[in-house]
Amino acid sequence: MRRSLRFFRSMRFGMILLVLVMALSVVGSLIPQKEQAMTYVRAYGAEKATLLMALGWNDLFHTWYFLALEGLLCINLLLCSILRFPRTVHAGEQLMKTAEDSSTETPCDSAQLQRMKEFLISHGFRKRNAATGEVYTRHFLGFYGSFLTHLSILWVLLFGSLVLMTPQTEDLTVMPGESLVLSDGTRILCESFHIEDGQGKLDYASTLHAISADGKQEKIQEIRVNEPMRFGNYKVYQQTYGTAGRVRIVNHATETEDTLFLTESCFLSIDGQNGVYFEALYPGFVQDDDGNYTLVTNTSGSYPDPVYRIQTIAEGMSTSVLAFPEETLSLGEIDFTFLLPAEYPGLRIKHVSSVLYGALYFGFGLMIAALYLCFFMVPAAVSVREDGYSVVSPKEVQEIREALTIAGKEEEP
């Protein structure tokens, strides 16, 4: 038991895990993830694709063995952090003891010693009195660097996994002027959406008006990529966009009027027999000398010369026609006026936990601070006696000495 515990907390085990995570990550980055089975068959052939999918390499980062590796890494980090803690707490005392016990390494006279002391004070060392003389120390906080680094990696792994596993996201589209009602009754009204800003630069911004279920809280915000809206436990992202056709329908018989958005093929009819069948909206057209139209299908997303392809169905007769914006087709008592298309946003709505996000970001900050402590706050101690001094540090005496030399400030007394 003790043996296996020693292995699980060992650096060797940690290194093995890191190498395995690294190797699997390489595989996962080279093979496209979460694609359809046919994609793998086309890319690698049926036999290899079958093997690849059996190994789960089509979604490698969610396979049980990859998650198990992460779990083992957490155990390794936890055990080595627990092991490291008492040593970290007592490291300062231990260093002072080592400094007191050390013998003079570099003999020098009193004038040189004085210079040495001044040099140490000017470099942030603090004088501590010891039984055998004086000990100059600095960066004792650095002792916590390694411990905090490992702890923060564990923290980030744990909270990172929770944040990745828990969010409930939903991708929804909403037409300008229309609302979405979320499961808890929160209403999100899309007041407007534009692709380009006033200066013609791509912007993709939606103005949203969110209202809580009880109507007590509301918020209006223009969201765009990088600027989601936070409302209650929701975060609303500007995710995609699309272009929808619009048609105004006036029924003279009932004196009613309605405007509809057309995002997919549909049959617009009052009686179910006569009406307009909307096929598609095209971004542009070319007209030849004979007056024939060729519809343009580009993928740039812009609709410079929009045209509607429709079929009018009346008295059992179907006729294919093109309808241009502001053109009205009359079928009996009903007028269909096709309008300029409207751009609409695709929103991603995520239910977020502030606590989890706060914890994760705290982990990020902690880790950066811990790495700084680890690398740039190397604890150092110099024992100064009447006959000279010696440079002492926890383990890497030579390295600290070199650091001081490299700083170009150490004057060898």
Place this chain on the structure above:
Amino acid sequence: MSILFFASLIVYFAAAMVQFSGVSMKKAGLTRAARLLFMVGFALHSGYSIWRGIVAGRVPLANQFEFASGFAWAIVVLGFGLYRKGKAEWTMTAAMPASFLVLSYAAFQPMAIKDLMPALRSTWFVLHIGSAAFSYAAFAISAGLGVGYLLMLRKGKDDSDSRLKQLDYLGYRMVCLGFLLLTVVIFSGAIWAEQAWSSWWSWDPKETWALITWIFYAIYLHQRMRRKWQGKRMAWLSIVAFILVIFTFAGVNLLLPGLHSYATQG
């Protein structure tokens, strides 16, 4: 104004050549001249970057060309900074060809100045990409020092030679700096990704390779700090690790399309 860019490229090349001559012939005058040239190149390069930033109305780090240029610029800054601290000639010998090579790569990328695409308009832009440039620069210098270490070892220098020890130590310190900055890159990228794409980690190829690089350097640091590996082994490790950095920087953009593909599209 592109002339400033190409002038700095030529001057960096000249500085590297003069530096190599100075080091191999052991002529201090030549290495001094190389440093002066390098400084001139740096001034030209900085001038070009400032001009480009003013014209673009943003920090010029938005595409592969601008990032490579920033990367080369960061190598020069760190090279001078390190030389100022340690007076180790090999710092410059590593920084000069490294900055020239990275800037040469930039010269082959599309140089047109374009508007920042909406996904890049973020407060995290400068921190994320700027720290990446400096992180890669630190790793580049570390690898350069590793090459220097191996060359000096081949020339018959002993492991205990103080200059070799200094190279080894400086290479390690550069890895420490680069690792810290790479951590900043990954975390700032994660926060940014959450704001832009709603998920702080998507296993996008760029993210994955940044993680692979981070893990490799974590192994390097463990071997150095805990196992006391030094010298030749660390020099080799820093060179291999830098190959990963290069792949993360350029290879991923070219070979593995993903969420970061705009880096190549400009």
